[in-house]
Amino acid sequence: xxxxxxxxxGVCSQLFLAELTAAIFLFILCVSQCIxxxxxxxxxxxxxxxxxQAVVMAQAIVEVWKAQGEEGLAEMLLFSKExxxxxxxxxxxxxxxxxxxVEKTFFDEKERSMCHMARIEIHRKEGLSEAVVTMSNGNGAxxxxxxxxxxxxxxxxxxxxxxxxxxxxxxxxxELEGGGVR
Amino acid sequence: xxxxxSSLILVFIVLCLVILGMLTLKNAQIDELMAVHxxxxxxxxxQADKQGxxxxxxxxxxxxxxxxxxxxMAEYMQRLSEETYQNDINEFSSDIFxxxxxxxxxxxxxxxxxxxxxxxxxRIFPKEEPxxxxxxxxxxxx
Numbered sequence: 001x002x003x004x005x006x007x008x009x010g011v012c013s014q015l016f017l018a019e020l021t022a023a024i025f026l027f028i029l030c031v032s033q034c035i036x037x038x039x040x041x042x043x044x045x046x047x048x049x050x051x052x053q054a055v056v057m058a059q060a061i062v063e064v065w066k067a068q069g070e071e072g073l074a075e076m077l078l079f080s081k082e083x084x085x086x087x088x089x090x091x092x093x094x095x096x097x098x099x100x101x102v103e104k105t106f107f108d109e110k111e112r113s114m115c116h117m118a119r120i121e122i123h124r125k126e127g128l129s130e131a132v133v134t135m136s137n138g139n140g141a142x143x144x145x146x147x148x149x150x151x152x153x154x155x156x157x158x159x160x161x162x163x164x165x166x167x168x169x170x171x172x173x174x175e176l177e178g179g180g181v182r
Numbered sequence: 183x184x185x186x187x188s189s190l191i192l193v194f195i196v197l198c199l200v201i202l203g204m205l206t207l208k209n210a211q212i213d214e215l216m217a218v219h220x221x222x223x224x225x226x227x228x229q230a231d232k233q234g235x236x237x238x239x240x241x242x243x244x245x246x247x248x249x250x251x252x253x254x255m256a257e258y259m260q261r262l263s264e265e266t267y268q269n270d271i272n273e274f275s276s277d278i279f280x281x282x283x284x285x286x287x288x289x290x291x292x293x294x295x296x297x298x299x300x301x302x303x304x305r306i307f308p309k310e311e312p313x314x315x316x317x318x319x320x321x322x323x324x
Contacts, residue, residue, distance in 0.1 A: 016185055023192040030196040037203035044210040048217045055221045062228065128239050130232070163221060168232030170239045 053099040054116075054135035054163040061120060061133050062167040073120065077101045082119070092119040094138075116162075128170050135163045223282060227306075230278045234288040234304065237276040241290050242299050273302065283309045 064072045070091065073079040078101040079091040093101045095116035119134045137160045272294070278286040289303035 012185070016188075019185065020188050023188045027192055027196065030199060034199040034203040037207050041203075041206040041210040044207075044214050048210070048214045051214075051217045051221060055217075055224055059224060128236060165225060165228060166232070167228040168235040170235040170242070172242055 050162055057095065057099045057118060058133045058135050058163055058165040061118060062131060062165060065120065065131055066167070066169050078103060079120065087124045088121060090119060090121045092117060127172060128168055130166065130168050133165045134161060136160045137162060226280055226282065230280050230286040233278045234286055237288055238290060238299065238301065241274055241292065245292060245297060245299060285309055
C-alpha cells in the first residue's frame with residue numbers, strides 16, 4: 001500500500017527538524033570554542049602590549065639616568081625618592097595605563113589604584129653605578145603579569161613584575177685636575 | 183533539496199570560524215614571541231653596555247695609575263683583558279660579544295696632556311657580514 005503524501009511529508013519534516021537541531025547544537029559547540037580562542041588571543045595580545053610598552057619605558061628610564069643622572073629622572077620622568085642607604089638609592093614613579101609617568105597625586109598614598117609602577121634602584125660601587133629598573137603592575141591591576149624569560153619575579157612582587165632591566169654607568173670622581181671622562 | 187542544506191551551511195560557517203580563530207591565536211602567539219625576543223635583546227644589549235662602562239672605568243683607572251706609577255699604559259691594558267687592543271698611542275678599543283651574533287665596539291681616545299678619556303665610538307656591528315645572494319640577475323637599469 002502506498003504511503004499517503006501527508007505521511008511522507010510528515011516524515012521529511014521530522015528529519016529536517018532533527019537535522020536542524022543537531023546543526024544548531026554543533027554550531028553552538030563550535031562557536032563556544034572559537035570564542036574561547038578569541039578570548040585567549042586577546043589576553044595574549046594585552047600581555048604582549050604590556051611587555052612591549054614596559055620594555056620601551058625601561059629603556060627610556062635607563063637612557064635618561066645615563067644622560068642626566070638622578071636629577072633627570074625627577075625632572076623628566078617624575079621619579080621621587082623612595083629610600084637612600086649608604087650605597088643604594090631607590091626612586092619610583094607611577095605610570096598610567098599607557099605606561100607614561102604621571103603625577104603621584106592622582107593616586108592615593110597606598111598605591112592601590114595606580115595602573116603600573118616603575119622603580120629604579122641605583123647601586124654605587126667604586127665609581128661604577130648599576131641601576132636595576134623594575135616595571136610592574138600596580139596593586140589594583142587584575143591582569144596576570146607576564147612571567148616569561150624576559151621577566152624576573154621579585155620575592156615580594158606577588159607576581160606583578162613585567163620586566164626588569166639592568167644597566168651600568170661609570171661616574172668618574174674627577175680627581176685629576178681638568179681630567180675625567182667625556 | 184531541503185535535507186542537507188542546513189548541514190552544508192553549518193560546515194561552511196564552522197570552517198570559517200575555526201580557521202579565523204586559529205589564525206588569531208597563532209598571530210597572538212607569534213607577537214608574544216617577538217616581544218619576548220625583543221625584551222631579551224634589550225637586556226642583552228644593556229649587559230654589554232655595562233661591560234663597556236667597565237672598560238671605560240678600566241682605561242680611566244689605567245690613566246690614573248699611569249700618572250702615579252709611570253707604568254706604560256699599553257702594557258697595563260694588555261695585561262688586563264684579551265679583548266682590549268690599542269689602535270695607536272691615543273686610542274683603545276674593546277669588543278664585547280653579544281649572544282645574538284653582534285659585537286659592541288667601544289673606542290676610547292686618551293688625551294695624555296689633559297688627562298682625559300673621551301668616548302670616540304660606541305657601536306654595534308654584526309659579527310659576520312651577511313652573504314648576499316648573487317645568483318639571480320637583477321636589472322640595474324641598463
